[in-house]
Amino acid sequence: MVNIVLVLSCLGVVQALLLCAYLFSLKDKKANIVLACMLLALVMVVGKSVASNYMMVALWLRNLGIAGKLLTGPFLWLYGKILFERRDFSQRDFIHIIPFILYALFCWAIPNATDFTSYLMASLVFAHLAVYLLFCWRYILNNLQGARLLPWYRNIVLGVTILWFLYVGIFVGVIPVYILGAVFFSFLIYIFSYLLLKRHVFNLQKYTNTAMSTEASANLLKHLKQLFEEKEIYLDSAISVKSVAEGLGVSPREVSQVINESVQMNFSEFVNYHRIVKAKSLLAHPDYWQQKIESIAYDCGFGNVTSFNLAFKADTGLTPSQYRNQFKVA
Numbered sequence: 001m002v003n004i005v006l007v008l009s010c011l012g013v014v015q016a017l018l019l020c021a022y023l024f025s026l027k028d029k030k031a032n033i034v035l036a037c038m039l040l041a042l043v044m045v046v047g048k049s050v051a052s053n054y055m056m057v058a059l060w061l062r063n064l065g066i067a068g069k070l071l072t073g074p075f076l077w078l079y080g081k082i083l084f085e086r087r088d089f090s091q092r093d094f095i096h097i098i099p100f101i102l103y104a105l106f107c108w109a110i111p112n113a114t115d116f117t118s119y120l121m122a123s124l125v126f127a128h129l130a131v132y133l134l135f136c137w138r139y140i141l142n143n144l145q146g147a148r149l150l151p152w153y154r155n156i157v158l159g160v161t162i163l164w165f166l167y168v169g170i171f172v173g174v175i176p177v178y179i180l181g182a183v184f185f186s187f188l189i190y191i192f193s194y195l196l197l198k199r200h201v202f203n204l205q206k207y208t209n210t211a212m213s214t215e216a217s218a219n220l221l222k223h224l225k226q227l228f229e230e231k232e233i234y235l236d237s238a239i240s241v242k243s244v245a246e247g248l249g250v251s252p253r254e255v256s257q258v259i260n261e262s263v264q265m266n267f268s269e270f271v272n273y274h275r276i277v278k279a280k281s282l283l284a285h286p287d288y289w290q291q292k293i294e295s296i297a298y299d300c301g302f303g304n305v306t307s308f309n310l311a312f313k314a315d316t317g318l319t320p321s322q323y324r325n326q327f328k329v330a
Contacts, residue, residue: 009050009179012186016043019193031083035156038075039189042163044068046185053179063107069125070100073132076160080139080153099128126168133161152195159188220258223248234274235301241267275300276315279308283324293320 016039023036048065051057057065074096082089103110103125111118136157144150166184169175227233227244244267245252259270279300282288288296297308297320312320 006050006054008186009046009182012182012189013043013047013050015186015193016040016046016189019189030088031079034075034079034082034089038072038079041068041071041075042160042185045072045167046182049179049182053182059112060108062112063110064104066112066122066125067100067103067107069129070103071097072160073129073135074100076157077132077135077139080136080144080157083149083153084144122171126164126171129164133157133164137161155195156192159192163188217258217261220248220250220254221262224255224258228270228274232274232278234271235278235299237298237301237303239271239301271301272311273315275302275308276312279312279320280316280323283320284327286327289324289328296320 020036020039020043023032023039026032044065045068048057048062048068052062052065074093078089078093078096081087110121112121140150140154140157144153163181163184166175166181170178170181224244227247233239233244241252241255245255248255256267259265259267263270263273265273279296282291282296282299293308294305297305300308302308302311309319312318312323316323318326
């Protein structure tokens with residue numbers, strides 16, 4: 001049994017390193033490198049757990065493994081910001097790595113035993129990761145509703161959150177099996193690898209060969225926002241990527257590219273997002289409380305009530321009637 005657990009733990013670490021190598025090899029370096037760094041930080045944490053469970057490990061090596069938690073949180077949070085906002089890793093972002101650098105520099109002197117100081121230091125490291133996990137969940141709940149890659153990022157954050165709870169449980173003695181965190185990490189990595197192969201979530205270089213410049217992309221996005229937010233062209237039930245592209249004097253591929261890269265949605269999702277926002281405002285307004293749901297659906301650009309109900313519930317978790325009743329009660 002011991003050998004099986006050891007093999008499972010080691011396989012997870014090896015698979016994580018292979019996944020990191022793959023991420024570093026991808027052409028789209030921005031988000032993938034940050035994700036690879038986050039995985040390497042977890043490898044440090046889990047690798048230390050595996051080694052400490054089966055052999056004596058030097059103080060400085062144990063502390064380096066613990067320091068991996070100080071990298072996991074920042075890189076997990078930055079991965080989300082870079083993935084969804086399509087920005088670069090800036091110099092200001094390095095401030096998030098300072099705690100890890102300090103911990104690593106003094107790894108030979110930081111206590112790691114069973115005394116109060118050791119427990120205090122470990123508690124601060126866990127608290128540091130907890131803060132970044134809270135940042136990630138707040139970002140997901142407040143900023144990413146409707147984003148195409150939301151399920152992928154949410155699953156990663158959920159996996160790291162569960163891992164955090166496991167290690168905290170081990171730390172406070174609630175979970176007696178020390179190696180359980182490493183075993184769960186193995187399953188987590190294989191699940192991520194499976195999602196990678198099945199859903200191609202890292203295949204973000206769909207438009208690698210396009211000739212569109214960054215400036216042209218930003219300009220097109222600006223005009224798209226004007227059409228959707230100011231002129232509300234989504235109210236036309238016959239809207240299509242072709243008609244929008246013709247109106248802007250660009251190709252449908254360029255319109256799809258800008259929407260895909262800027263908000264991680266396809267064209268249909270982008271249109272429905274604006275329609276649902278409009279529907280929410282109408283349903284919440286007292287002047288529309290007596291208006292039929294069917295009428296609101298058509299007013300917002302939906303071709304039929306069924307598609308409206310499905311899209312609305314997928315976005316809010318409520319039917320249009322349930323959503324409106326909240327405001328009537330209030």
